[in-house]
Amino acid sequence: MQPRAHVTLEDVARAADVSLATASRALNGMRVTPQLRDRVLAAAEKLAYTPNAHARALAGASHRTVGVICHDVTDPYFAAVAGGVMRVAGDNDLLVMLASTFRDPEREIAYVSMLRAERAPAILLIGSGFEDARWERALEAELKPYLDGGGRVAVVSRHRSLKVDSVLPENRAGAGAMARALLDLGHRRFAVLSGPRALTTVADRLGGFRDELAKAGVALDPADIVEGPFTRDGGYGAMSELLARGSAATCVFALTDVMAIGACAALREHGLSVPNDISVAGFDDIPIVRDLTPALTTVALPLQRLGEKAMELALTENNGRRRRLLRMGGEVVLRGSTAKVGS
């Protein structure tokens, strides 16, 4: 038997000796005589028929696959948030397709465009945006028609530009709380491992940390702020740089846990002990940091719930047409990687 390229509904209808309309109805569970329905179902089964989603979507039926766009699925932070999205999606019988942009604005727009073209019912954008006017405009241009066309959009952790429903981790407050906690441990000289300045998340966390220190009369020496990519290796590199500079900091605050992990590796290689020689703190509370030795002190964000909430926002009708903002607080969790000064 020479298999046809694509089995179509017409083939099924012919095999079952019914009309197209009846075949379609039978397959979609609408009212059809049991006898005919069985014939259609049997034919479909035998021919391994799969409806062409394009034709179906084109003909008006909506499909159930939402799109999620993040920077990098390889990063535990995004993986955790995506996990939350998927949980809620699963509960609602939605399939989730996840895309990684690798922080390439062009790719991000390409994905939005693709999802828009596919008429996905919802698009979620996860992760800090860029402070880049050109990109903002391009994304806006892509998103607006999608929204006008009835598409639903929700974002996690990017506020500046987009006027869409958002879930916002309280980066500024969280970093401030961390500053206070570290001050309470007696630290007075800090270093910060920062991510790219263009990210709004960086601005918020760094700002919150610095401001809270300032309130206590502690200044952050610009030489003690090292910038690197938001990755494990970025943290490793930034910490190495800091060590090379001979910083006198007693405590290092990495703007993300992933960077903190890299920093700890660098310290270990330099023969320094955490937290005896130097304290290390991170931000996010990705799952793995609990299993490190020492476990990482961090600002715990409810990562999974961030994703869940975003999905819920996207699923939920917003009649009041006002943009909804959901702020989600972070909580400082002191673990083994930080110690009292002099202890």
Add this chain to the structure above:
Amino acid sequence: MQPRAHVTLEDVARAADVSLATASRALNGMRVTPQLRDRVLAAAEKLAYTPNAHARALAGASHRTVGVICHDVTDPYFAAVAGGVMRVAGDNDLLVMLASTFRDPEREIAYVSMLRAERAPAILLIGSGFEDARWERALEAELKPYLDGGGRVAVVSRHRSLKVDSVLPENRAGAGAMARALLDLGHRRFAVLSGPRALTTVADRLGGFRDELAKAGVALDPADIVEGPFTRDGGYGAMSELLARGSAATCVFALTDVMAIGACAALREHGLSVPNDISVAGFDDIPIVRDLTPALTTVALPLQRLGEKAMELALTENNGRRRRLLRMGGEVVLRGSTAKVGS
């Protein structure tokens, strides 16, 4: 201006005062008088036109989004492999959509069906299959028509059932090599933290390990084999169980790194030191294990390359119609989590 639900090609054509065909051609870069082309492009821009991918696909154009299906993007193993897939896809100007099944066979089939329906040019399945005849048949039924229709499929790490191009980590040999390495350290009494027996990967790794021990005259006590989910918590639970049983093993082999991480956590909580009190080894070499303290001894699989190769297989025409198998070896890497017996 009241925005229309969807701007269609017809709107653009009308705005530019040309025919549908001309508008289509202009947008697709086919030969059209520059003057007309500009008019069309300007109109499209002004109306924020995005072609409806469904209509386009239905009308015959193929699109450039490949689908990747894995068990759980939250798991660093899959994240790493997916990272490799994306690298190659990016080089080929393909977009990648990633889906997680959470080990639910039904969901897996739903995704394949969806991707098939969307006429994705390629589908990659990442991760161990199930030894479940019913599922095998269902998946086969879904995949065969896709392949017949010109779709390309490649899988990573599942061999039993599917007759498609495959990248196969050498689980059996790797586990055997690990057995030898651990024997060389002087261990004679082992415990294994296993995953669900239904996974082919489990059968291979466990079998390889056991067989190699047998060659050295060392038997694996069934009471020293504990089964749990392939997750961090699964490893934690399995290790706790083992401890409760009062096993006399001097070395624990976890069938995946993720489980090993959970196991270490359990040991730590029980006040046992790795590797002084007990050695721990894993399998996979996910990126994080290098940063643990102690770093984890494991069988290093080239995770990223697994993904790269799979994508390459899918991209590459296979005229010889024979199924291609790519075996990729693992290498034992001894790190701090294992020690010589009695040292």
Add this chain to the structure above:
DNA sequence: GCGCTTTCAGTAAGCGCTTTCAGGGTGCTA
């Protein structure tokens, strides 16, 4: 200057599906 080829825009035929609209059986009532 005439008939040819060449270019390029327009017309129209689908791609595979859903869904409205009509029509033809039934079963019921009078």
Add this chain to the structure above:
DNA sequence: TAGCACCCTGAAAGCGCTTACTGAAAGCGC
């Protein structure tokens, strides 16, 4: 037995796009 209401099925009209195919205008050689 005739009349009415229902329920199902089938015919057909799109959904928005691509792409033959058609036809008109323009360019060429003689």
